[in-house]
Amino acid sequence: MTRFQNPSEGISQEALAGLIAEAVQHALMQHGVMLDAEALTSASNIAGHVAAALPFLPPAQRLAIGSFKGEWTNLASDFLRAVTDKVVSDGSAISDRAFERSPPRSETGGPTAQPLAERAADLQSMLIEDWAGEVAGSTYLEEKLRIPRSTLHRWQRRGEVVALRKGGRKHVFPLAQFIDGRPVPGISEVxxxxxxxxLAWFWLSRAAPELDGRVPIEMLRDDVVEHVVRAARGLS
Known part of the structure; x- marks a missing residue:
């Protein structure tokens, strides 16, 4: 493709944005950027759509952006503030999204528990990065958290750490389950x-109606173990 060739004759802008977003997400996770799953997806989508829009702009606009000599960091911050202002001003859209994400309510007004198997029915067909939050392999954990591979594998064999199979025999480990280089209390019981x-990590990493909308892994990180374990046993 030449510099000003119309890219619509090849890959679509939406498809290009998706590829860039996936690459950005992997880069953020590889470098240990601490974001929750929703923020990680948002950051990747923003980067993907902004970068993918550039090849589809008219030549004059592409030249203008290419000649920009200002501070990109400040420009990016201004852009995100403008997006935030627009979202906040659109109150109805925010209300609709919040309603869609809220847990189902019982007749008494409290949240009702949806069967775990139904909530996680599509997990097997989804990329781990799309639902599990930040994960890392044994190399990262050894270098960054100083967890020896032998210790990690021993925890895995004993069921003391959540290990998610990725690909053939490779496993990755959700980072939120570790504090000070050890799994938080209660992981083995869950x-x-x-x-x-x-299924276990899907439940641990999301607001649980059976825990009044609290996130189980956050409760375990706060050393609130008994309530989480009791709720997990109730689900099973």
């Missing part, structure tokens, strides 16, 4: 109750 690691 895995004993919910024996499928994907």
């Amino acid at each position: 895995l004993s109750a919910i024996t499928n690691p994907r």
Whole structure:
């Protein structure tokens, strides 16, 4: 493709944005950027759509952007502030999205528990990065968190750490389950109750109606173990 060739004759802008977003997401995770799953997806989508829009601009606009000599960091911050202002001003859209994400309510007004298997029905067909949040392999954990591979594998064999299979025999480990280089208390009990690691982490990493909308892994990180374990056993 020449510099000003119309890219619509090849890959679409939307498809290009998706490829860039996936690459950005992997880069953020590889470098240990600490974002929750939703923020990580948003950051990747923003980068993907902004970068993908450039080849589709008219030649004059592309030249103008190419000649920009200002501070890109400040420009990016201004752009995000403008997006935030637009979202905040669109109150109805925010209300609609919040309603869609809120847990189902019972007749008494409290959240009702949806069967775990239904909530995680599509996990097997989804990329781990799309639902599990920040994950890392044994090399990263050894270098950054100083967890020896032998220790990690021992925890895995004993069911003391959530290990998610990725690809053939490779496993990755959700980072939110570690504090000071060790799995948070309660992980082994949850895995004993919910024996499928994907189902277990799916439940641990999301607001749980059976815990009044709190996120189980955050409760475990706060050393609130008993309530989480009891809820996990109730689900199983």
